Amino acid sequence: MALSDFQTKKLIYLYRTFFDTDNNGTIEKDDFDLLLSKISKLRGWSAGSSQYATLQQRLDGIWNELKKADVDGDGQISEKEWLKLWSDVIFNKSNGQWIQLYQDFIFDAQDTSGDGNVDEGEFSALFTSLGVPADQCSNAFKTVTAGGSPVITKDLFVKRFQEFISSSDVSAPGNSIFGSTNF
């Protein structure tokens, strides 16, 4: 089995927008350090605060798992290595230990109020800080919630997240969980 073209497009979007945060064309440790600094800035957490330390620990944990996908050992995960990783995750159910960590990290990073739900403002704040256009975030939020709920619950988030990574259905609402409505 191979990833469909549509799955590949979504996963490349995820790679370029959410993982290669310094836009140098590959994923490496620096991207996680930049993510730490961006989110800490967004939340007003200074280096040395306990929240900063916890976030750093979580991001390092994700990187330490994800870097197993660096098959050629150059310290970077190329797009080719990234797609191979997802193929293993989706079709062989292997190498996916980091995904749960990442899923929880994104939800918690969005839920700045800490009430266990993500509203539209929270959804947009994180994603626009990563370069996703605001109007695109707004449309994506409506798609994810199917226009019917003012918030994304954790259950809904997990469902949509799983759709994003596994669905080849272009109309699946989960395609928008990372702020984009078109691929």
Ligand SMILES: [Ca+2]
């Ligand atoms: Ca990078």
Ligand SMILES: [Ca+2]
């Ligand atoms: Ca590599």
Ligand SMILES: [Ca+2]
């Ligand atoms: Ca919230």
